[in-house]
Amino acid sequence: MFRFSEKQIEMMIQFADDIKEKIYTPKTPLNIEGYTTKEPLPFDRKTEGEKKTFKPGDKWGDVFDCCWFHITGDVPEDCKDKHTVLLIDFNGEACVFDNHGNPQRGLTNGSSSFCFSLGQPGKRVLQLSNDAKQTGKIDIWIDAGCNDLFGTLCKDGRIEQADIAVCRDDIRDLYYDYWTIRELMQVLDKDSARYARASRALYEAMVILHNFDEDEVKRARDLLSKELSRKSLDPCLKVSAVGHAHMDLAWLWPIRETFRKAARTFSTVLDLMGRYPEYIFGASQPQLYQWVKDEYPNLYSKIKEKVAEGRWELQGGMWVESDTNLPSGESLIRQFVYGKTFYREEFGLDVRNLWLPDVFGYSASLPQIMKTCGVDYFMTQKLSWNDTNKFPHHTFYWKGLDGTAVLSHMLPEETYNSNAGPQSIAKSEKNYAQKAVSDRCLMLFGIGDGGGGPGAEHLEKLKRLKNLSGLPPVKQEFSSDFFEHLNQDSANYPQWHGELYLEKHRGTYTSQAETKKYNRMLELRLRDLEFLATVAMQNGWDYPQERLDEIWKEVLLYQFHDILPGSSMKRVYDECLERYELLLQEVQQLTRDALKSLSENKNGRFDASSNDIAVFNTLSWKRSEWVQTKYGWLKAEVEPMGFRCFKKSEIIEESFPLKAERKLLENELIRLEFSEDGRLISAYDKQAGFETIHEGSKGNTLDVYTDNGDAWDILEDYQKLPSESFKLESSSASLSGPKAILEQTYSYGNSKLTQKIVLTHGSKRIDFNTEVDWHENSKMLRTKFPLNVFSHFATCDIQFGNLRRPTHTNTSWDKAMLEVCAHKFVDISQKDRGAAILNDCKYGYNLFGNVIDINLLRSTSFPGKEADQGKHSFTYSLLPHKGNLIQGGVAEAASELNSPLIINEDCPIPSASSNSLSFFDIESETAVLETVKKAQEGSEVVLRLYESAGGSSEAKLKSAFEIENAWLTNALEEEICELKSSSKMINLSFRPWEIKTIKLKLE
Structure with missing residues (x-):
């Protein structure tokens, strides 16, 4: 042969x-004028910038500079009977506008930091408008940014080309x-x-x-x-293809640039849809659609038309493509509440898939959250990035913490930027792990991350690949149709239990610490506000629903998977931290307004009497804690989700049985001893009779490691390099009411660290209140606690429950978990005793043997320069306990650290007959009432509860208000069934880890 x-x-x-070089023949150059600015201007202000005249080769800007280009010219006579086009490349991203200021078509430079193995990112061919064809006159306005799809300055920001050209269609x-x-x-x-x-x-x-x-x-x-023309006759596999433009809402560019990326991308889609009748496109993230609606209403109307025609698919029920490791459970639910509500109200459609192609691992709580939000299908590809183990499935049932299963599909091509060519289709077929039991897989084609989407080249290829011999046939269709087909063979798919841990990007649990702190604070303060506002609403106050929705949506935006995890450029954090501060101030003011409203006793729900102090407990169990008021220290015992009023006469001025010395802190339950270098060498639990710190070890070591990773990744062998530590400079001990305090000052390099180690009368919790002025480069600050506890597993707090993770490296899967994500606590327990590390804003942990090692700060330089440089304050705590973590009250203690009692001295609430009241209470050993809020629609009250220990539970839900009606609903607050209730109580049953949403109509 x-x-x-x-x-x-x-x-x-x-x-x-x-x-390819023969397709276009340039004929004559275009005239180029430009109006340059540092920040973008709208169409009606396009000439306010500095006016300049340009030609190819001229530099027009630096990275992220902006320009409105005015392009003019005359079509040559010998081109008028030919297919004439414009070839335009500004070495940046651009969008052509019509004379009314509406986006018409995106343009992208050919030079780019995009991976060219996935296709050519450039979109530089512009078809002539009908007016230009008739008059022969070129007169267009183009809004441009001096950056490529990835925020990079290409070819020094010089104009590449602006020509009238002839296209040889043949x-x-x-x-x-x-x-x-x-x-x-x-x-x-x-x-x-x-x-x-x-x-x-x-x-x-x-x-x-x-x-x-x-x-x-x-x-x-x-x-x-x-x-x-050769066809595939009886294929075993078919490929469902949908055009896509994965668009990071911020990353290597600021949020403001994403508005323009959306205009460029979506106007290009509409232009191509007019030329390719079979073109099917889909986009996720309601936040993105909201921006387009606000900034480009005409473009938005055209998108709505294509959705109605069945050409444009709405994807992903979340408000943004959120990280799922770091946000709270309630935040993840609100992602769906606001996301699905937007789609329903704007388009009349219900989106039933979760679309997270680029998120850095997936919480074990997510399947149940999805199901209770009416989401049945899950799509990703990110687990193909694992650095140790190959994830074994592409089509599978993902079973979460509680056993809830969702049908999931990982893109076999292992990219959401498919170039839609034969190699893409062949790779999908070769890789597809479930091809023996499924005859369909999904392919997303187009330029993504920075947007852009499919180009004509993708659609030309697909025309030729519908049913070409030698490859599986390809059909352009909605992913929703693909999932419905996939569901038909559901009995044959494998299962995966627990979290979907990404063996990569583990640094994102720690990078950009201030962003994570503000997110935690806002999640918790919004929770407090909603509860207090709901109670105040029963007292006649106007619940601030509209403003709360706006605040929530902005908080959810910053949970995008390249913002909250810390993997964006510096400007993103400069801007979102400024907004976080303003949002927090507003939430705190609204909380004060709600408390003031409660003190006014508008409808006589409370007996009016004079009090000096009101203390509120926003958690769902009774608490007894020391609080400091302007009058002095007060032992506040407060009912679940309620308040207690106090008079100045109840202030305690006595001394307490505490010791505070430079090497010793002690109360009636715990004795702490410190070494000369300030480390914790003993934490003796006098109540349980055991030493918490492992013999011969030191806790709270404040270690500094060389960290040559970027914002995403911690180098696997960082522990093999020599570590250093902060050096103790001074220490002093003092007593303050019920608190024994050891204040230690440390230094390292250019950084200073001060800790107040606090032991409180009647408590085993040892708080390390920390302030750091951090000025290191390529360093990581960690602290560890070697525990005198034996277990093969650590228990980590996650959304709506907790998850056991190995503390050994028996398998490659265990070894790959060199850093894990946990929320408010990590605990290691044996049968009779244990210890936990609690925190108020940290997420990254290394767990090996009997050591809990918590990651505090990382100073990486890419993509966010000078990451975490500056001042930080945070608290972590050591909690020894008897029995396991449930017997030791670990979850409760962690929540109490994060949600302190609220002291209301300025406008104390009128007292009830007992001077104390619980508005809502859940009588149960393990059920937790997490959220109290007004219903999204109507005046009913919505409660969110969950079983917190992994066991079946019976519970009594009690209310201080008369219950007229009660319903079990899904998380979207849609009624499932009516519940039987007495006047103020409902009986509930929980399966392990179950989340319940209850709606109440109160009298």
Whole structure:
């Protein structure tokens, strides 16, 4: 059999580029004027910038500079009867606008930091408008940013090209014919007849083409058409393809640039839909649609038309493509509440999939959250990035913490930027782990991350690949149709239990510490506000629903998977930290307003009497804690989700049985001893009779490691490098009411650290209140606690429950968990005793053997420069306890650290008859009342509860208010069934880890 030599094959491959160069012939340059600015201006202010005249080769800006370009010219006479186009490349992103200020088409530079193996990112060909065809006059306005899709300055921001050109349509068609068969040949078995025929056709076409006149081009196309007409007769696998433009709402560019990325991307989609009738496109993230609605209403109206036509798919029920490790459970539910509500109200459609192609691991709580929010399907591809183990499935049932299962699909091509060519389809078929039991897989084609989406080249390829022999057939269709088909063979799919841990990007649990702190604070303070506002609403106050919705949506925006995890550029954090501070101030003021309203006793729910102090407990169990008021220390015992009023006469001024020395802190339950260097060498639990710190070890070590990773990744071998520690400079001990305090001052390099180690009368919790002025580069600050406890597992707090993780490296899966994410606590317990580390804003942990090692700060330089440089304050705590973590009250103690009692001295509430009241109470050993809020629609009250210990539970839900009606609902507050209730109580049953949402109509 005749075979082509390697040199011939290489010539055939390269010849596609020779054909491509013949498609467009520049005829005459365009005239370029520009109005440059540092920040973008709207269309009606387009000439306010500095006016300049440009030509190709001129520098027009630096990274993220902006310009409104005015492009003019005359179409040459010899072009008017030909297919004439404009070739425009500013070495930046751009969008063409019509005369009314509406986006028409996106343009992207050919030079880019995009991975060219996934396709060409450039979109530089602009079709002439009807007016230009008729008049021969070119007159267009283009809004441009001096950055590529990834926020990079390309070719020093110089204009590449601005020409009127002629397009040879026959050569363009020839190019895609040739390119398709060329790439098909590259994936075929070299001994197959299909390969022999395909390679022969390419060679003969190459031989024909010398002058590229019409006759040569026709003859070459006729040869290639024979190969393109060969069909796959009875395929075992079909590929569902949907156009896509994964768009990071911020990353290597600021949030403001995403508004313009959306205009460029979506206007390009609409333009291509007019030229390619089979083109199906989809986009996720209601926040993105909201921006387009606000900034480009005409474009938004056209999108709505395409959605109604069935050409444009709404994807993903979350408000944004959120991180799922770091946000609270309530935040994840609100992502769906606001996301799905937007789609329903704006488009009349219910989106039933979770669309997270680029998120850094997936919480074990997520399947139940999805299901209770009416989401049945899950799509990702990120686990293909694992650095140790290959995730074994592509189509599978993911079973979460409580056993809830969702049908999940990982893209077999392992990218959401498919170039839609034969190699993409062949890779999907080769990789697809479930091809023996499923006849369908999903492919997302287009340019993503920075937006852009599919280009004409993707759609030209797909025209030729519908049913081409040698490859699985490809059909453009909605992912929702794909999932419905996938669901038909559901009995044959494998299962995966627990979290979907990504073996990569573990640094994102710690990077950009202030962002994570503000997120935690706002989640918790919003929780307090909603509860107090709901109670105040029963007292006649106007619940601030509209403003709360706006605040929540902004908090959810910053939970986007490249913002909250810390993997964006510096400007993103400069801007969102400024907004966080303002949002927190507003939430705190609204909380004060709600408390003031309660003190006014508008409708006589409380007996009016004079009190000096009101203390509120926003958690769902009774608390007894020391609080400091302006009058002095007070032992506040407060009912669940309620308040207690106190008079100044109840202030305690006595001394307490505490010791505070430079090497010793002690109360009646715990004795702490410290070494000369300030480390904790003993934490003796006098009540349980055991030493918490492992013999011969030191706790709270304040270690500094070399950290040469970026914002995403901690280098796996960082522990093998020599570590250093903060050096103790001074220490002093003092007593303050019920608190024994050891204040220690440390230094390291250019940084200072001060800790107040606090032991409180009647408590085992040891608080390390920490302030750091951090000025290190490529360093990581951690502290560890070697515990005198034996267990093969640590228990980590996650959303709506907790998860056991290994403290050994028996398997490669165990070893890969070198850093894990936990929320408010991590606990290691044996049968009779244990200890936990609590925190108020940290998430990253290394767990090995009997050591809990918590990651405090990372100073990486990419993509956020000077990350975490500056001042930080945070608290972590050591909690020894008897029994396991449930018997030791670990989860309760962690929540109490994060949600302190609220002291209301300025406008104390009128007292009830007992001077104390619980508005809502859940009588249960393990059920937790997490959220109290007004219903999204109507005046009913919504309660969110969950079982917190992994066991079945009976509970009594009590209310201080008369209950007229009660319903069990889903998390979207849609009624499932009516519940039986007495006047103020409802009986509930929980399965392990179950989340329940209850709606009450109160009298």
